[in-house]
Amino acid sequence: MQIHVVQGGQSLYGISQAYGVSYQTIAQANELSDPSRLVIGQALVIPIVGRFHWVQSGQSLDIIARMYGISVNELAQINGLQLTSPLQVGLRLYIPPQPKPTIDALIYVEPRDPVSQTMINDVTNTVDSLTFLAMFSYRANRNGSLDAPPIANIPEIAASSGVINTLVVSNLEEFQFSADLANALFNDESAQNQLFRNLIQIANEVGYKDIHFDFELLNPEDRELYNNFLRKARDQFKAAGLMISTAIGPKTNNATTGIFGAHDYVAQGNILDFTALMTYEWGYMQSAPQAISPIGPVRDVLEYATSVMPPSKIFMGQNLYGYDWSAPFPPEGGAPAKAVSPQRAVEIAIERNAQIEYDYQAQAPFFRYFDDGGALHEVWFEDARSIQAKFNLIKQTGVRGIMYWKLGLSFPQNWLLLTDNFNIRKRA
DSSP: EEEEETTTTTOOOHHHHHHHHHHHHHHHHHHHTTTTTOOOTTTEOOOOOOOOEEOTOOOHHHHHHHTOOHHHHHHHHHTTTTTOOOOOTEEEEEEEOOOOOOOEEEEEEEEOOOHHHHHHHHHHHHGGGEEEEEEEEEEEOOTSSSOOOOOTTHHHHHHHHOEEEEEEOOEETEEEEEEHHHHHHHTTTHHHHHHHHHHHHHHHHHHHEEEEEEEEEEGGGGGHHHHHHHHHHHHHHHHTTTEEEEEEOOOOOOOSSSSTTTTOOOHHHHHOEEEEEEOSSSTTTTSSSSSSHHHHHHHHHHHHHHHSSSSEEEEEEEEEEEEEEEEEEESOOOOEEEEEEHHHHHHHHHHHHOEEEEEEETTTTEEEEEEETOOOEEEEEEOOOHHHHHHHHHHHHHHHHEEEEOOSSSSSSHHHHHHHHHHHHHOO
């Protein structure tokens, strides 16, 4: 699989000729609504077996072989070169595909009532690339009862493709994560036991095999209460033959204060079957424009997590969305950013003829444009380059897999590159 970044004057037809692939195939792979319109800086996935490398100044066969993790002899042989042959700048070399590691992939799904056919189609089209499908969310109440989301036949679709259905239970109350609700449950053993019984009953009725706590914005002082709550849940769930997992905030040390102070990496690594790191939202709706999941901070979180819990229990979180900020930008009084899918972000750039730039430090694309009212916008999103950087990070850290928030935001390049980089494990 090749990633190509559109340069000035290039057309899809010309790009297709360079790679020996029809322009229709490239357009279909990238779900281009108008193949005749491209924008400078737009990343395209070229669906070929292996990839090509164009020799740059100062590069040797040895340097290029090490870049792609293959032997210099294999690289020379497959390209019909002598080991001692000098390389001309611009020479195209073929890089054969390499063995793929096997990982787990989990995605959250948040259906609305009524569940749309579009959501059903998204689930159907995605399940082959998943290990877990996490139904967001069953909202816990203070007495241990639960408010269920609409699920239609989504669990059946997932199970038919060998995907493990995951029940997500949250501390959402009046559409906000509630520390008070969680604290009430942590301190009421009767309510806890009722909650656990209800979760086990629902899991058995629907076919969930994993119960996943997404408890956020907890009181930092409730850290040990939350740990004890998870221990009790684990004991009851294991007796019922169920897995237990959590979503956990991004941390780089054992901080016991702040919005993730109650999330204890060491304890959860010992208690749980796995945990999903929410390694995104550095750029968020009320922040200044910036990358949502910059590679450096994400790496820092993974390095800390793998130092205190088994990598086999860790999912790296990945956003399937970007943000469109409008000036005046937050936090200087501007309106919150609007979420956009990666596909929609590129469409906006094309509509506004805005050149897409790439921040190599953050490993994230962005662009600016003016709307019809003259307001300046800045859009940060994900593309083939940024998601490939995250896939490389998964390989480097050896974590169990990737978690996505959330289904329903179009990003076809992700799914092409996911299955090009990894074999997706089926555990059901």
